Amino acid sequence: MEKTTQIYGIRAVLEAISSEEPIDKVFIQRGLKGDLMKELESVVRKNQINSSYVPVEKLNRLTKNNHQGVVANISPITFHELETLVEKVMESKKTPLFLLLDQLSDVRNFGAIIRTAECTDVDAIIIQKKGSAPVTADTIKTSAGAAFKVPIVKVDHIKDAVFYLQASGVEVISATEKTDNTIYNVSFKAPCAIVMGAEDRGISPSILKASDHLAKLPLLGDIKSLNVSVACAVFLYEAVRQRTNY
Known part of the structure; x- marks a missing residue:
């Protein structure tokens, strides 16, 4: 490897x-x-x-x-340019799916998310240059090699990527507990980008404010949070379910 x-x-x-x-x-x-x-x-x-x-x-x-x-x-991988990749995806696919990670810091969580992204046909993962988990050997291993298959984009600021995607016709859906809206009340059928936040502090307030939709997972037990890679998998597979009518 x-x-x-x-x-x-x-x-x-x-x-x-x-x-x-x-x-x-x-x-x-x-x-x-x-x-x-x-x-x-x-x-x-x-x-x-x-x-x-x-x-x-x-x-x-x-x-x-x-x-x-x-x-x-x-990095063992080559990163992509945001504008070039988004333009290419929007031209070639009717309902693209993007994933933005707002300063996720754990390399194993990152690797697990990349693996799920590949399994759910995510078109690109967008991370911030500063403060994000690096692509290390552990990331590659945890992703089961998916890091070589899913395009990864580095940007100066995640908020700039949010605005660019919205200007390109992509709806931005942020995963946060700071809403009454559950994931099951949000449509993922249009071109969309899912935002997941950092392990310790979630999504930054400025990105939440800029998002088109906020959505949370219903948590029925005493523990009021999920591991970010698990939560991300639930969001991505809800998009798959809605788009494939399973």
Whole structure:
């Protein structure tokens, strides 16, 4: 199975960014100083690359090589451009189905969602460049290889993707408990995009406000939440049920 490529060293990571490699995340040693480090931090911010400041012990676990305080993961997949992909899908399919993940952070949840998305014929998964779970070897493994089959798009801001999809004739349906409307009162038969939120805080208020519909799952037990990958599967299969008349 193809695995995430790892690069290390400040100059090597700078060169990778300059070469437009699909970098998923940069790990930077906490407290490091110097002009080259400042340059790296500036480039990472400018390109909105997902990054974390970590202790040196974390970097030592990531690689046994001389990392110079920086380790980066290059994605094993190629990401797609939003406008190009949406235009292509809208031209070729009568009722496309998109999935937006609002800063989902767990790589295994991400992998499980990708697997379900492939099984339910999702046309593209859209994630945010900064703050989203990276596509790692664990993501690929949990997806059972579906990450190589479902197009994944990275955008600067999920809200911008919401507006672009709406302008393209796609209805946006957000999964949230902050509504009285259940999933069974919402139609998924038109071209639509389902939004799932982060594990800890759900969908951001600005995206909820911009959505065409809000929908929740009825929870009948004492525990008032589902794992996000499970909730996502229920939403996707409700779309399948409505569209196929099962």
